[in-house]
Amino acid sequence: MNYEGIVYRPPSEARSLIIQVTIGCAHNTCTFCNMYKAKKFRIRKMEEIMADLEEAAAGPFASYIQRVFLADGDALVMKTENLLEILAAVKRLFPQVTRVASYGTAQDILRKSEEELTALRKAGLGIVYVGAESGDNEILAYIQKGVTAEEVIAAGQKLKRCGIHTSVTLISGLGGRERVARHAISCAKLISRMNPEYASFLTLRLYEGTPMYADVVEGRFQRITPDEIVEEMETFLQNVDSPGTVFRTNHASNYVVLAGTLNEDIPAMLEKLRNVKKTQHYRVFRETGDLL
Numbered sequence: 551m552n553y554e555g556i557v558y559r560p561p562s563e564a565r566s567l568i569i570q571v572t573i574g575c576a577h578n579t580c581t582f583c584n585m586y587k588a589k590k591f592r593i594r595k596m597e598e599i600m601a602d603l604e605e606a607a608a609g610p611f612a613s614y615i616q617r618v619f620l621a622d623g624d625a626l627v628m629k630t631e632n633l634l635e636i637l638a639a640v641k642r643l644f645p646q647v648t649r650v651a652s653y654g655t656a657q658d659i660l661r662k663s664e665e666e667l668t669a670l671r672k673a674g675l676g677i678v679y680v681g682a683e684s685g686d687n688e689i690l691a692y693i694q695k696g697v698t699a700e701e702v703i704a705a706g707q708k709l710k711r712c713g714i715h716t717s718v719t720l721i722s723g724l725g726g727r728e729r730v731a732r733h734a735i736s737c738a739k740l741i742s743r744m745n746p747e748y749a750s751f752l753t754l755r756l757y758e759g760t761p762m763y764a765d766v767v768e769g770r771f772q773r774i775t776p777d778e779i780v781e782e783m784e785t786f787l788q789n790v791d792s793p794g795t796v797f798r799t800n801h802a803s804n805y806v807v808l809a810g811t812l813n814e815d816i817p818a819m820l821e822k823l824r825n826v827k828k829t830q831h832y833r834v835f836r837e838t839g840d841l842l
């Protein structure tokens with residue numbers, strides 16, 4: 551398997567076979583993100599992708615592979631005909647696979663027609679992980695996400711119409727001290743309108759070399775405290791209305807682990823937040839010179 555550079559995948563894809571179909575991220579301008587800064591974006595050649603799939607199929611663990619994750623940052627940027635060829639190869643080589651997943655930007659999803667997305671779903675694409683980050687257009691512009699909240703919502707609704715599950719990621723603290731409530735309420739509106747199958751929050755962590763890291767060090771952006779993160783999450787949960795969405799804050803960056811189903815588990819999650827704030831039993835993170 552010819553992996554190039556550091557390969558990222560969502561926590562829920564920990565047991566998946568990871569196949570890099572692109573290298574890096576076609577967008578690669580988000581000011582908080584350092585994941586693909588060392589990679590120059592390119593779509594891999596089909597023969598390289600097929601060779602990786604054949605190699606995995608010939609390996610000793612082939613029959614245990616249940617899920618496949620197409621990396622890197624936004625596999626959906628590929629032409630649909632090529633994605634369909636890859637999905638057909640997955641089906642042929644690993645007939646037991648139950649789900650293929652990828653990251654996808656709102657831009658890529660909106661660029662594809664509903665016929666294309668439906669064809670991808672029928673070929674095995676079961677879930678797309680969308681990094682929405684915030685539902686507030688000012689925050690999205692500040693982080694140079696390249697899309698508006700309305701476009702992210704439209705992309706999620708399109709995936710839903712085409713039968714592809716969506717997992718939406720948001721970032722706690724992304725609005726800084728100036729926009730705590732605004733960020734929380736906008737995220738709640740975004741999730742309510744998308745009604746994705748899964749939604750989660752990470753907490754803002756910044757690596758040296760990113761523009762946002764410099765903003766913090768030079769005083770242009772004030773990060774919020776764990777207590778304020780909890781208040782932001784309380785505001786989110788008090789405003790969200792997305793029945794059936796599986797909700798998690800269980801990433802390594804989160805100060806408080808929450809797990810439940812919206813809307814039914816909102817009271818229990820609010821109760822947990824109140825208790826953690828009272829006892830100050832936050833998960834602790836190590837800040838270093840190059841990680842805030």
Ligand code: SF4
Pocket residue numbers: 575576577578579580583584585586623655681
């Ligand atoms: S956050 Fe996602 S879209 Fe933005 S640069 Fe990073 S990988 Fe690309």
